[in-house]
Amino acid sequence: MCQAWWRVGSSCSLVIEKMKLHSLLFINLVICLGVGVLLVGVHCTESSSPPFACDSSDPLTESYAFCNTTLRISQRASDLISRLTLDEKISQLINSAASIPRLGIPAYEWWSEALHGIRDRHGIRFNGTIRSATSFPQVILTAASFDAHLWYRIGQAIGIETRAMYNAGQAMGMTFWAPNINIFRDPRWGRGQETPGEDPVVAGKYAVSYVRGLQGDCFEGGKVDVLQASACCKHFTAYDLDNWNGIDRYTFDARVTMQDLADTYQPPFRSCIEEGRASGLMCAYNRVNGVPNCADFNLLSKTVRGQWGFDGYIVSDCDAVSLVYDVQGYAKSPEDAVASVLTAGMDVDCGSYLQKHGKSAVMEKKLTESEIDRALLNLFTVRMRLGLFNGNPRKLPFGNIGPDQVCSTEHQTLALEAARNGIVLLKNSDRLLPLSKGETLSLAVIGPNANATDTLLGNYAGPPCKFISPLQGLQSYVNNTMYHSGCNDVACPSASIENAVDVAKQADYVVLVMGLDQTQEREKHDRLDLVLPGKQEQLITSVAKAAKKPVVLILLCGGPVDISFAKGNSNIGSILWAGYPGEAGGAAIAETIFGDHNPGGRLPVTWYPKDFIKIPMTDMRMRPEPPSGYPGRTYRFYTGEKVFEFGDGLSYSSYSYEFFSVTPNKLYLNQPSTAHVVENSSYVSVSELGTEFCEAKKFSAIIAVRNGGEMAGKHPVLLFVKQAKAGNGSPMKQLVGFQNVFLDAGESANVEFILSPCEHLSRANKDGLRVMEQGIHLLVVGDKEYPIAIVA
Numbered sequence: 001m002c003q004a005w006w007r008v009g010s011s012c013s014l015v016i017e018k019m020k021l022h023s024l025l026f027i028n029l030v031i032c033l034g035v036g037v038l039l040v041g042v043h044c045t046e047s048s049s050p051p052f053a054c055d056s057s058d059p060l061t062e063s064y065a066f067c068n069t070t071l072r073i074s075q076r077a078s079d080l081i082s083r084l085t086l087d088e089k090i091s092q093l094i095n096s097a098a099s100i101p102r103l104g105i106p107a108y109e110w111w112s113e114a115l116h117g118i119r120d121r122h123g124i125r126f127n128g129t130i131r132s133a134t135s136f137p138q139v140i141l142t143a144a145s146f147d148a149h150l151w152y153r154i155g156q157a158i159g160i161e162t163r164a165m166y167n168a169g170q171a172m173g174m175t176f177w178a179p180n181i182n183i184f185r186d187p188r189w190g191r192g193q194e195t196p197g198e199d200p201v202v203a204g205k206y207a208v209s210y211v212r213g214l215q216g217d218c219f220e221g222g223k224v225d226v227l228q229a230s231a232c233c234k235h236f237t238a239y240d241l242d243n244w245n246g247i248d249r250y251t252f253d254a255r256v257t258m259q260d261l262a263d264t265y266q267p268p269f270r271s272c273i274e275e276g277r278a279s280g281l282m283c284a285y286n287r288v289n290g291v292p293n294c295a296d297f298n299l300l301s302k303t304v305r306g307q308w309g310f311d312g313y314i315v316s317d318c319d320a321v322s323l324v325y326d327v328q329g330y331a332k333s334p335e336d337a338v339a340s341v342l343t344a345g346m347d348v349d350c351g352s353y354l355q356k357h358g359k360s361a362v363m364e365k366k367l368t369e370s371e372i373d374r375a376l377l378n379l380f381t382v383r384m385r386l387g388l389f390n391g392n393p394r395k396l397p398f399g400n401i402g403p404d405q406v407c408s409t410e411h412q413t414l415a416l417e418a419a420r421n422g423i424v425l426l427k428n429s430d431r432l433l434p435l436s437k438g439e440t441l442s443l444a445v446i447g448p449n450a451n452a453t454d455t456l457l458g459n460y461a462g463p464p465c466k467f468i469s470p471l472q473g474l475q476s477y478v479n480n481t482m483y484h485s486g487c488n489d490v491a492c493p494s495a496s497i498e499n500a501v502d503v504a505k506q507a508d509y510v511v512l513v514m515g516l517d518q519t520q521e522r523e524k525h526d527r528l529d530l531v532l533p534g535k536q537e538q539l540i541t542s543v544a545k546a547a548k549k550p551v552v553l554i555l556l557c558g559g560p561v562d563i564s565f566a567k568g569n570s571n572i573g574s575i576l577w578a579g580y581p582g583e584a585g586g587a588a589i590a591e592t593i594f595g596d597h598n599p600g601g602r603l604p605v606t607w608y609p610k611d612f613i614k615i616p617m618t619d620m621r622m623r624p625e626p627p628s629g630y631p632g633r634t635y636r637f638y639t640g641e642k643v644f645e646f647g648d649g650l651s652y653s654s655y656s657y658e659f660f661s662v663t664p665n666k667l668y669l670n671q672p673s674t675a676h677v678v679e680n681s682s683y684v685s686v687s688e689l690g691t692e693f694c695e696a697k698k699f700s701a702i703i704a705v706r707n708g709g710e711m712a713g714k715h716p717v718l719l720f721v722k723q724a725k726a727g728n729g730s731p732m733k734q735l736v737g738f739q740n741v742f743l744d745a746g747e748s749a750n751v752e753f754i755l756s757p758c759e760h761l762s763r764a765n766k767d768g769l770r771v772m773e774q775g776i777h778l779l780v781v782g783d784k785e786y787p788i789a790i791v792a
């Protein structure tokens with residue numbers, strides 16, 4: 001039996017790993033030790049083999065039903081659970097799940113990260129043959145492309161790189177805790193950069209695309225039971241405050257209305273699960289209306305599993321289970337905390353609390369073993385869907401993916417494409433951009449982010465294949481490039497303004513690369529203001545004033561900054577927002593500046609003025625409350641001044657729209673008996689209309705888009721809906737669809753949107769139920785509107 005373990009492996013690290021599995025069996029240990037030491041001495045190779053169960057060279061494998069791949073996975077998982085002792089069961093309820101040597105089951109690490117590329121930590125090691133992975137732009141920039149197919153391809157590339165890592169023995173798990181799809185509700189949030197922005201439809205589409213790409217799309221011919229890698233929708237729910245003004249995510253109790261929950265906080269998660277078929281979900285640290293997310297039966301079991309049909313595993317955010325008792329005082333003892341999360345429907349604890357207190361909870365009869373079995377069924381099902389119980393993984397559909405598929409030309413080009421397509425042109429006075437390649441003989445590149453490398457990646461990044469800083473990118477266009485950092489770092493407590501000004505004066509054109517980095521916005525750190533840090537503004541205006549021509553301002557940042565000063569300054573000709581653009585970011589920026597790329601990105605968040613910070617970050621209300629001066633949040637509700645709006649984004653071309661055809665312009669509900677009159681408008685509940693009615697009433701809106709400029713470009717078309725007379729907490733407008741179209745100069749094309757009145761012309765009422773209101777609803781694209789009347 002011992003021999004079976006190391007026979008498949010070729011490296012010493014494998015032997016050592018397998019030996020650990022046998023540590024309970026003294027005889028085996030001794031034999032293995034002998035052989036292992038021998039092997040270590042004789043042939044240590046760089047690569048190691050991936051961990052897997054059900055090795056066919058182990059004679060016992062044939063007797064295990066859980067190894068029998070002709071059986072259904074649910075049967076196999078149940079069989080496995082029936083063989084486990086209570087201690088073994090409890091050892092599986094934490095992220096570092098122990099090996100079960102007597103059954104040939106290796107250890108499993110549930111915790112791995114791949115927010116925008118594979119990160120090196122926990123389940124993932126870059127210490128073997130593979131030393132780096134493709135680092136895509138931080139999600140907030142990728143979102144700005146409004147390109148669901150691009151998001152899908154990024155997920156797919158990360159999934160392929162994961163299999164290469166696993167095959168090379170560098171992945172102890174393939175369950176990634178991404179995407180982060182919380183709504184970017186407040187501009188100060190340190191983790192807003194990780195999300196697809198403030199709109200629930202965008203966040204939902206992003207989730208579906210990324211999850212399907214990463215997991216391997218069973219909707220396009222793949223098998224439902226097979227996962228390329230596992231994605232996890234996080235952080236469920238209403239989590240979007242890390243540490244602001246002394247209030248942190250561990251203690252925060254988010255007070256959320258049913259209406260906001262229904263049309264803002266929950267929709268991305270619902271899409272991620274129902275349409276994306278994500279195999280993982282993470283419950284968040286915070287409480288929602290008093291109840292810790294991980295201990296909320298209504299959320300985890302009734303809503304997610306019951307209503308949305310979730311069939312994956314639910315993990316706690318790290319150490320969230322301990323908070324339930326230790327910090328939040330929601331449970332009366334550690335055992336009560338453990339019982340509360342498992343009975344709520346959570347399956348695995350990122351941490352060790354369940355390991356420590358699980359058994360005593362059973363002994364004290366606070367927790368039944370069947371509750372543990374329920375969780376284990378979800379956990380082993382996911383491991384089996386990943387193919388980890390099918391014997392030698394070389395045979396699996398992903399077994400032939402080699403290290404050459406990591407950082408491949410294809411993936412690196414995709415990272416560049418994502419950066420290009422996300423970059424947003426916010427200002428371009430007198431068509432300063434693009435700069436002429438032939439006529440720009442000298443260039444000054446100034447600012448603390450000008451030669452940025454790590455900053456390009458944002459947080460949750462792994463080691464990238466390479467870096468191209470903005471300076472390097474620009475140097476490839478202009479030989480005579482002068483560089484000055486202006487400030488020592490992004491915080492910029494002091495600036496060497498005179499020196500920077502001298503450099504600027506010598507150049508034909510000046511590019512300033514400013515903004516934020518992880519010292520300003522990050523996990524556990526929300527911002528306290530919305531302005532550029534330190535002396536950055538002073539540096540920008542001084543350089544702009546001294547330069548020969550209006551300057552180009554590039555902002556690297558995840559969350560928005562109030563740059564009204566630059567918007568209105570005629571010495572600043574152009575402004576580009578480049579998020580954190582990933583490993584190829586500098587190339588994408590340079591290509592955009594010199595016109596090898598026509599920018600098409602559009603802002604995925606509202607850019608608020610700096611006085612927005614007088615609103616407490618803890619106020620979760622989306623809707624404005626005029627009597628108290630509360631302005632509401634995001635483009636859907638915020639009533640105050642804006643620096644830039646959601647969807648803003650210029651191009652070197654100009655695009656125009658026409659409604660080409662829309663059917664119908666009247667929509668009859670035919671259900672007058674169910675219409676209710678409330679606050680002077682009558683409405684019908686969508687659930688009363690029924691799915692058959694909703695399906696039958698789907699309609700098409702075709703929009704003609706024309707590129708009236710002189711340059712070809714890719715353009716995201718955003719279609720909104722608004723009610724002519726918005727009331728009852730309706731959004732001012734709501735994005736209902738977006739599609740990209742590539743158009744040559746002077747070219748036109750039709751873009752079709754299929755809309756469902758029940759989904760797109762309805763709103764959430766105060767109870768969180770979707771209702772359709774009589775009256776005029778307007779489809780809106782650019783400056784064009786098309787009315788549709790809803791009639792009883």
Ligand SMILES: *[C@@H]1O[C@H](CO)[C@@H](O)[C@H](O)[C@H]1NC(C)=O
Nearest residue numbers: 062063064065068069070071
């Ligand atoms: C696997 O299960 C199938 C279906 O029950 C059974 O026919 C087959 O004999 C099993 N294989 C082994 C090796 O036990």
Ligand SMILES: *[C@@H]1O[C@H](CO)[C@@H](O)[C@H](O)[C@H]1NC(C)=O
Nearest residue numbers: 013046047048125126127128
């Ligand atoms: C890589 O790191 C892991 C965890 O520290 C270790 O177990 C493994 O042996 C290392 N592999 C190599 C090839 O150094």
Ligand SMILES: *[C@@H]1O[C@H](CO)[C@@H](O)[C@H](O)[C@H]1NC(C)=O
Nearest residue numbers: 451452453467469471472483
């Ligand atoms: C830019 O950064 C790179 C990488 O950190 C460094 O090698 C290079 O010297 C820097 N360039 C300048 C001009 O400082």
Ligand SMILES: *[C@@H]1O[C@H](CO)[C@@H](O)[C@H](O)[C@H]1NC(C)=O
Nearest residue numbers: 437438441476477478479480
């Ligand atoms: C930059 O320098 C190289 C080598 O001296 C030269 O071949 C190239 O044409 C120059 N490029 C520009 C834009 O001047």
Ligand SMILES: *[C@@H]1O[C@H](CO)[C@@H](O)[C@H](O)[C@H]1NC(C)=O
Nearest residue numbers: 678679680681725726727728
């Ligand atoms: C409803 O209509 C009445 C009479 O026209 C008006 O006084 C009242 O303000 C309206 N209520 C709302 C909520 O619009």
